[in-house]
Amino acid sequence: MKATENILQIAKRTLQTELEGVSGLLAKLNNDFCVIIQTILISKGRVIITGVGKSALIAQKIVATLNSTGTPAIFMHAGDAIHGDLGIIQDDDIVICISKSGNTPEIKVLIPLLKLAGNKLIGMVGDLNSFLAHQADLVLDTTVEKEACPLNLTPTSSTTAQIVMGDILAICLLETRGFSRADFARYHPGGSLGKQLYLKVSDLYIHNEKPCISPEASAKEVIIEITKNRLGAVTVIEDQIIKGIITDGDIRRMMEKYESVNGIKAKDIMYDSPRTIESDELAVNALAxxxxxxxxxxxxxxxxxxxxxIHLHDLLREGII
Structure with a gap:
């Protein structure tokens, strides 16, 4: 029991420390932040994000988030940059350098080269007295009072602050740019979220058969039509007007109700208020x-x-569900 209580205490302390680190960002969102957003919005180039160690991993996540929300971004490892990867950077690109200390050897070598090239340099840094903070044109302050690590060594609260600051950047850029649901679908065509935003009923039903039968059709004809088309249903049509629908369930209920199906017609077992959907509706609306x-x-x-x-299986096959 004591071991369990101790584990929970550690977990809650860790969470509380990281929450405090993130909430501290509220006071750090200043005029520099607004200028950074405006600078990126008017830029004709891309956002190049760099760092080393765990900051490099955070940089990769922020790059992915920016790209998926309409801001072209590229990751450049700070260590590789000084061995040839500086060629990634073009004249109009903006560089964001992420570092907790702002004083790592790789950063100190890289920054003068970036300054020499004339690119706008943004420092996302956890020490405002660091080399990076002093050299950057604009600063995103991700300073935290302490790490969640009891030794105050392992980057925990600081990396959480970095990743949250990256999300703040991405969402501010998304909203100020007017990034829409249609834009999201364009950048996520292969995923289920993207499909929910662009896939239409017309994209799916056309691959199915078009089962139909007249109200005067016999029960046997109804069963044959349903079985042949493998959609679990047949539409009852008269003079091109939809009169109803008969499903597998209706067939089972018919068999339970009547001792003999002789003389039973489609109009006797159909459901006369079928649910319909327009072909240009989104597939996700069909699911709903x-x-x-x-x-x-x-x-x-x-x-x-x-x-x-359109059948539920069509939606399952496309990953809508």
Whole structure:
């Protein structure tokens, strides 16, 4: 029991220390921050983010976040930069250098080279008295009072502050740029989130058969049509007007209700208020409608004209669910 209590105490202390480090960023969001956002927005170049050690790992995450939210960014390891990777940087690029101490040997070698090239240099640094802080054109202050590490050595609170500051940058740039849901979908076409924003019903139902039957069709004809098209349903059509839908469930209920299906017609077992969806609706809206009505297929229409059926399996296959 004491061991459990001790573990929980350590966990809560760690979390509290990191929370304090992050909340301390509120007071550090100053005019420099606003200038940095405006500078990046008007820049014709990219954001090059560099660092060493754990700061380099944070830099890679921030680069990924910026790229996915509309700000072109590239990671450059500070150690590799002085061995040829400086060629990554172009004239209009902005460089963000991340360092807790701001005094590492790699940073001290790199910064004069960056200054010589004339690129705007932003320091994300945890010591305002450091070499990086004094040399940078603009500073993002990520100073924390202490690390979560009880030895106050292992970067923990400081790296959390860096990653949060990166998120703040990305979101400010996203909103001030007017980055939209359509933009997000354009940058995330392969993921489920992107598909929810651009994939339409028309992209899916066209790959299915178009099962239909008349209200006067026999029960046997209904079963054959449902089985043949493997969509678990058939649409009942008369004079190009949708009269209803018959599903696998309706067939089972018919078998339970009637001792013989002789003389039973489609109109006797169909559901006459079927759920429909326009073909130009987003596929994610089809999913919502299926969930709301606890069904697995929808009739697809265009201006009330029957076009086909979209099934839950179509959405599963595309990773919408």
């Amino acid at each position: 409608l299926m969930r709301t009505n606890n069904i697995t297929q929808l009739i697809v229409v265009e201006a009330n004209i029957y076009k086909g059926i």
